[in-house]
Amino acid sequence: xxxxxxxxxxxxxxxxxxxxxxxxxxxxxxxxxxxxxxxxxxxxxxxxxxxxxxxxxxxxxxxxxxxxxxxxxxxxxxxxxx
Amino acid sequence: xxxxxxxxxxxxxxxxxxxxxxxxxxxxxxxxxxxxxxxxxxxxxxxxxxxxxxxxxxxxxxxxxxxxxxxxxxxxxxxxxxxxxxxxxxxxxxxxxxxxxxxxxxxxxxxxxxxxxxxxxxxxxxxxxxxxxxxxxxxxxxxxxxxxxxxxxxxxxxxxxxxxxxxxxxxxxxxxxxxxxxxxxxxxxxxxxxxxxxxxxxxxxxxxxxxxxxxxxxxxxxxxxxxxxxxx
Numbered sequence: 001x002x003x004x005x006x007x008x009x010x011x012x013x014x015x016x017x018x019x020x021x022x023x024x025x026x027x028x029x030x031x032x033x034x035x036x037x038x039x040x041x042x043x044x045x046x047x048x049x050x051x052x053x054x055x056x057x058x059x060x061x062x063x064x065x066x067x068x069x070x071x072x073x074x075x076x077x078x079x080x081x082x
Numbered sequence: 083x084x085x086x087x088x089x090x091x092x093x094x095x096x097x098x099x100x101x102x103x104x105x106x107x108x109x110x111x112x113x114x115x116x117x118x119x120x121x122x123x124x125x126x127x128x129x130x131x132x133x134x135x136x137x138x139x140x141x142x143x144x145x146x147x148x149x150x151x152x153x154x155x156x157x158x159x160x161x162x163x164x165x166x167x168x169x170x171x172x173x174x175x176x177x178x179x180x181x182x183x184x185x186x187x188x189x190x191x192x193x194x195x196x197x198x199x200x201x202x203x204x205x206x207x208x209x210x211x212x213x214x215x216x217x218x219x220x221x222x223x224x225x226x227x228x229x230x231x232x233x234x235x236x237x238x239x240x241x242x243x244x245x246x247x248x249x250x251x252x253x254x255x256x257x258x259x260x261x262x263x264x265x266x267x268x269x270x271x272x273x274x275x276x277x278x279x280x281x282x283x284x285x286x287x288x289x290x291x292x293x294x295x296x297x298x299x300x301x302x303x304x305x306x307x308x309x310x311x312x313x314x
Contacts, residue, residue, distance in 0.1 A: 018118035023275050070277040074114075080188035081280065082107045082198045 007045055013038045019074050037063045087308045088239040092251055094304060095236040096258035098297035099229055105136050107189060108221045109263055111205040112214065114276045131211040133263045135218020141256040147237030159238045164309050170231045171302035178295035189283045197224050235305060
């Protein structure tokens with residue numbers, strides 16, 4: 001059986017900020033992008049009972065690609081490097 | 083002439099070893115995860131430790147291969163074993179061309195999922211130099227299905243050299259095997275980010291696949307020509 005865990009806005013925001021820091025994106029801009037993206041995901045997830053991590057990564061990618069292509073690329077390819 | 087052939091086999095095996103992609107993928111993961119959490123100097127230390135781990139295990143595995151050949155096969159692999167090795171090298175060339183990478187626009191490898199997940203998770207939680215070193219060692223072990231035959235043929239050639247030069251050649255093999263990791267580490271340090279490198283890897287996936295496969299094939303044919311047919 002696959003493991004399940006509750007969705008956390010704070011954890012997602014932290015993840016986006018961590019990824020942004022790794023790409024040397026300015027802190028203030030990273031914060032703005034993270035807030036926008038998390039708000040979008042929160043709205044998207046509201047009506048859904050169960051989603052997969054891949055679903056969330058896809059939604060985050062779609063939202064981020066308008067804001068920062070490199071950061072969006074990370075979410076498109078999460079778990080696909082090895 | 084025979085020393086030249088032995089050195090050529092060692093260098094060729096090391097180049098093929100260097101063309102494998104697991105270490106590089108793992109280095110990128112580690113760099114990305116660490117750079118998001120730590121200051122730059124800590125990330126550099128972790129990546130340095132990771133590369134040391136990969137280098138140390140490559141050195142030790144080749145030294146072990148030499149020891150095993152020296153004690154179990156009376157100092158040299160027989161013609162029959164070398165012939166089998168050539169068969170395996172050709173099979174690995176085919177594996178490289180058709181199966182090493184998964185399909186799609188990623189650099190996912192045909193690793194068992196459990197191994198890929200383990201390395202992924204370890205890269206995420208690596209916070210100390212010891213953990214980074216052991217991640218490098220783990221990566222070396224995870225590549226064993228591909229490198230064991232390279233280590234055997236390289237070890238066999240190392241034993242054909244003057245004993246004074248044998249440790250030197252083992253070190254030389256190790257240096258060549260970790261050159262891509264060192265080069266990519268320098269590229270990242272000089273301002274390129276992980277995404278740029280990953281995009282480059284995806285764009286050149288076919289090229290990398292062909293080069294790796296040709297490397298295995300060339301090594302097999304080289305051993306066939308100079309060890310089996312004894313063209314020298």
